[in-house]
Amino acid sequence: MRKIDYAKVDWQDETLWLVRGKRDRLAKAIPEWEALRDAASRLKLYSNSHLPELLEQFEAKATAAGAVVHWAKDAREYREIIGGLLTGHGVKRFVKSKSMLSEECGLVPYLESLGIEAIETDLGERIIQLMGTSPSHIVLPAIHVKREEVGRLFEKEMGTEPGNADPTYLTHAARRNLREKFLTADAGMTGANFAVASTGEVVVCTNEGNADMGTSIPKLQIAAFGIDKIVPDRESLGVFTRLLARTATGQPVTTYTTMYSAPREGSEFHIVIVDNGRSRILADREHFRLLNCLRCGGCMNTCPVYRRIGGYAYSYFIPGPVGINLGVMADAKRYRDNLSACSLCASCSSLCPAKVDLADQIYKARQHTHASAKKALMSKGMGLVMARPWTLEAALCAGQAGMKALKACGVKWGKGRELPDIASRKSYKKLRDDK
Amino acid sequence: MTSKEQIFEALRAARPEIFEKPDLSALKRDSLRYEDPLAQFCEAVKGSGGKVRLLRAGEDVPSAARELFPDAEEITIVPGRFGVAENGCVYLPEPEGRPRVDYFISDVLVLVIPADAIVPNMHDAFDRLGETPTRYGIFISGPSKTADIEQALVYGAHGARSVGVLLVR
Numbered sequence: 379m380r381k382i383d384y385a386k387v388d389w390q391d392e393t394l395w396l397v398r399g400k401r402d403r404l405a406k407a408i409p410e411w412e413a414l415r416d417a418a419s420r421l422k423l424y425s426n427s428h429l430p431e432l433l434e435q436f437e438a439k440a441t442a443a444g445a446v447v448h449w450a451k452d453a454r455e456y457r458e459i460i461g462g463l464l465t466g467h468g469v470k471r472f473v474k475s476k477s478m479l480s481e482e483c484g485l486v487p488y489l490e491s492l493g494i495e496a497i498e499t500d501l502g503e504r505i506i507q508l509m510g511t512s513p514s515h516i517v518l519p520a521i522h523v524k525r526e527e528v529g530r531l532f533e534k535e536m537g538t539e540p541g542n543a544d545p546t547y548l549t550h551a552a553r554r555n556l557r558e559k560f561l562t563a564d565a566g567m568t569g570a571n572f573a574v575a576s577t578g579e580v581v582v583c584t585n586e587g588n589a590d591m592g593t594s595i596p597k598l599q600i601a602a603f604g605i606d607k608i609v610p611d612r613e614s615l616g617v618f619t620r621l622l623a624r625t626a627t628g629q630p631v632t633t634y635t636t637m638y639s640a641p642r643e644g645s646e647f648h649i650v651i652v653d654n655g656r657s658r659i660l661a662d663r664e665h666f667r668l669l670n671c672l673r674c675g676g677c678m679n680t681c682p683v684y685r686r687i688g689g690y691a692y693s694y695f696i697p698g699p700v701g702i703n704l705g706v707m708a709d710a711k712r713y714r715d716n717l718s719a720c721s722l723c724a725s726c727s728s729l730c731p732a733k734v735d736l737a738d739q740i741y742k743a744r745q746h747t748h749a750s751a752k753k754a755l756m757s758k759g760m761g762l763v764m765a766r767p768w769t770l771e772a773a774l775c776a777g778q779a780g781m782k783a784l785k786a787c788g789v790k791w792g793k794g795r796e797l798p799d800i801a802s803r804k805s806y807k808k809l810r811d812d813k
Numbered sequence: 814m815t816s817k818e819q820i821f822e823a824l825r826a827a828r829p830e831i832f833e834k835p836d837l838s839a840l841k842r843d844s845l846r847y848e849d850p851l852a853q854f855c856e857a858v859k860g861s862g863g864k865v866r867l868l869r870a871g872e873d874v875p876s877a878a879r880e881l882f883p884d885a886e887e888i889t890i891v892p893g894r895f896g897v898a899e900n901g902c903v904y905l906p907e908p909e910g911r912p913r914v915d916y917f918i919s920d921v922l923v924l925v926i927p928a929d930a931i932v933p934n935m936h937d938a939f940d941r942l943g944e945t946p947t948r949y950g951i952f953i954s955g956p957s958k959t960a961d962i963e964q965a966l967v968y969g970a971h972g973a974r975s976v977g978v979l980l981v982r
């Protein structure tokens with residue numbers, strides 16, 4: 379058995395809580411914050427229930443601007459379209475920015491099997507790639523890695539000074555190392571935060587400038603995203619860009635918000651639009667709001683379970699509240715174990731910028747998997763509670779009172795929770811019905 | 814059937830509950846405004862790690878840029894269209910007569926916008942752009958940054974290490 383590194387657990391918990399705190403300060407400075415969340419949720423519900431029209435509109439506008447649009451119904455088609463584009467253009471070196479879709483579809487290992495050098499250029503993703511592991515958070519992929527580990531890694535990979543673990547020094551070493559890769563890459567790829575139907579443009583929000591470097595130098599640019607990235611128009615971007623970075627990292631906006639539509643002079647721009655199970659989510663009456671998700675990572679930062687157990691404790695590649703639900707939709711049997719990594723505190727639901735009903739979905743999914751999951755997941759007492767929702771309500775009430783007491787005594791786990799304050803006024807059921 | 818047809822068939826077969834498009838006019842009308850948008854914009858640029866100042870009467874752009882960054886080996890100066898008070902963003906269109914990479918590759922980038930071209934927030938910014946397609950456009954707020962190593966903020970990840978904004982009357 380591996381030993382738990384409690385110092386690291388505490389560090390991660392406190393660091394993510396700081397990010398959450400920054401988000402709170404920025405959100406409170408905007409009087410219309412709740413109206414923004416409401417608008418984002420309704421814009422997404424509109425887009426996702428009008429996907430055929432909006433996707434057609436997007437394709438027509440993007441094509442008119444000079445982009446080439448491809449459609450992939452699943453992960454295999456996504457990999458093959460991108461692999462085909464790269465081999466067809468004789469690409470040897472390929473730079474990409476962070477994209478959860480590429481993780482979902484296993485892009486990098488596939489390209490490597492074709493003999494293409496595929497380089498992650500986001501600093502966190504690059505650290506993870508060089509370590510040979512996978513991201514533990516969707517926005518802060520290397521949040522579980524300590525500076526000394528990065529120092530040792532870069533010493534080996536980039537020849538940095540032995541023992542130097544200064545983040546500024548290491549970041550600038552990676553800048554020099556990757557600059558050379560940008561200048562010599564044959565193709566660059568991004569995901570998308572938004573795809574705008576009214577204009578046919580792909581919007582990418584980043585801080586480092588790696589996506590912008592990677593799309594500004596090579597002759598071939600690819601943007602690949604899921605059908606749920608469609609938004610109706612630029613007017614709606616006003617809502618989303620005000621919410622995204624504030625919730626994700628506690629910044630008023632990302633450093634770069636780039637809107638791509640026409641290819642650069644003398645180069646090609648290819649767009650790959652992917653389903654890979656999203657239409658199935660749309661058909662699911664209990665989970666369709668998952669398609670609202672902006673992939674901001676906010677629900678991870680606020681989750682009292684995620685903050686302490688970290689991303690690797692979950693079996694699905696997206697962790698935290700949203701990953702628990704996405705995993706259930708991807709393969710309920712395989713990923714149902716993640717349902718236990720939730721206290722039903724609903725802090726995620728009350729923070730989510732697009733109002734995904736994360737805790738309700740987890741609660742309902744637990745009911746469905748109850749029979750088969752009972753043995754694997756729950757102690758006898760918990761099983762009884764789960765079998766009778768009214769008991770759960772009662773247990774939660776008692777639990778919240780308990781949390782409050784713990785909080786009052788200064789017990790740490792209670793400190794980071796949003797629910798107890800709310801619970802003093804509303805029961806969980808009331809909270810749920812009010813949503 | 815093509816993949817596109819298969820996706821569209823699956824989307825139709827999903828028969829989602831239909832939601833109407835929300836009207837954003839009330840939200841936009843009541844959104845955050847500032848008594849002094851220019852002062853708020855300058856605060857926000859500084860908050861994003863950038864430098865900012867008004868051009869003095871009779872002063873030219875290159876010497877003002879030099880004064881902002883006296884130690885820079887090379888400064889790239891590009892015109893922007895407008896600024897956003899709430900977050901310090903400057904909007905830049907497809908660059909004319911130079912490649913897009915100029916926005917990112919130089920160590921020091923100076924953005925020049927008219928001092929009266931400050932909109933309060935991102936709703937106003939996108940209203941200003943309208944729904945007419947453009948080839949390319951970008952909002953930049955401050956220098957390139959990362960916190961991927963232990964959440965320690967570092968400027969100069971891959972793009973410009975320093976960004977300045979000059980406001981022209």
Ligand code: SF4
Binds near residue numbers: 673676734
């Ligand atoms: S579910 Fe909501 S909070 Fe979680 S990543 Fe998606 S948008 Fe962010």
